[in-house]
Structures are given as structure tokens and as C-alpha cells.
Amino acid sequence: MLKHYELTLIIDSQLPEEAVEETIKRYETFVAGQGASVVNVVRRGVRKLAYEIKKHQQAVYAFVEFQAEPGILPELDRACKLDESVLRHMVVVSESGVAPAPSDAEEEDGHAEGEDDEEDAKDADGEDKVEDMDEEDVEEEDEKI
């Protein structure tokens, strides 16, 4: 039974652009080769990581959406693990309508735009964080523990 999946690739940013591209392509063809169909590929470009991964502070993000039989997943996993340029990967069962949002200010390249617009999640009154006056309370909670 065909399922929708989404593969997240975190690729070494030190690699030259062609190498990165080639890495991404490798998985596109891998997926296609296994009898699955690639629906979409999004390249997010370089982004600062929230924490260090394998001594890297930043990396290239790419997302490959595809449809496939669940049986190919172990193989895909294997391929990602063996690939040295892939620092981390994650396969997720797609909810419909995947729309990768643009990353924050770090993003320079222009071709990595997703299909859907990013929702600017500010409230009507311009609040940024969800908790405004409660922020201190939450921080106090942090302290207690």
C-alpha cells in the first residue's frame, strides 16, 4: 500500500555545492529506483543548527517527499546511515499538505522556496510569543526545578 513519506536530510555544509546537490540527487534516484515516486524536493540551504551535530554548527537541509511501499524504508535508512555527507536524516509519514517554511534570517539562497507561504504567526495585536505576561511565571517554574 502506497504511503506518503517525507525524508529530511541534514547535509554537511562544508561540502561544495555540487557535492551537496549530488547527495540529494542520490536519494531522489534511490527512491525512484526502489519503485517509489518522488513527489517533491525542497532545498532549504544552509541553516544554523539548534545544537551541534557531529561538530557542525550549521548544515544544509533538504526534504524529499515521496510515495512508496513501506518495505523500502529499511533500505533507505541504511543508505542514509552509510552516507558520510548526511549528518542526520529522518523519515516521517506525511500529513497531507507538507509546506516547509522558510528558515530564519540565515537563509541566503533564493531557490529554496517552498510552495506554500509561511504563515506569519503574529497575533492580531502583534504579540510575538504566545505567553506575554505569563513569561515570568514560566521562568519561575524553570527555577523551581
Next chain:
Amino acid sequence: MNRTRVKVCRFCEDKSLKIDYKDARLLQRFITERGKIIPRRMSGTCARHQRELSRTLKRARQIALVPFAAESVR
């Protein structure tokens, strides 16, 4: 604790707001300075969306789009 505030769930209000593990900007709003997930009573989200948020935040953490823990500025 302030009991009198009636807060609506952002996701219930705006149906087009999707909880997506790739959307770091949206997700950032639901973690504290230290990187902890904001409890429902603070964020005002409904039970269902809080569960979804939690799941998505944890995914985003795996992908390093959102931190597991962050040093608060002191």
C-alpha cells in the same frame, strides 16, 4: 496564577495554521527560553493541538530546528 484569562487555541482559531515540524519559526513560540515546551495553561492551546505540538516539537528537536535545552541569558 491568573485564572480569569480566557485564551483561545491559536490553531483552532486559525484553521490554516498548520503545526509543522519544519516550521521552526512557529514552533519557537511554544518553547521557553530554556527550550522547554510551554504548558497548555500558558499557551492557551487546546488539548488536541497541544498533543500535536508536543509531538511536532520533539520531531523538530531531532532535526535540530529547535533546541533540546538552551542556556538562558543571565
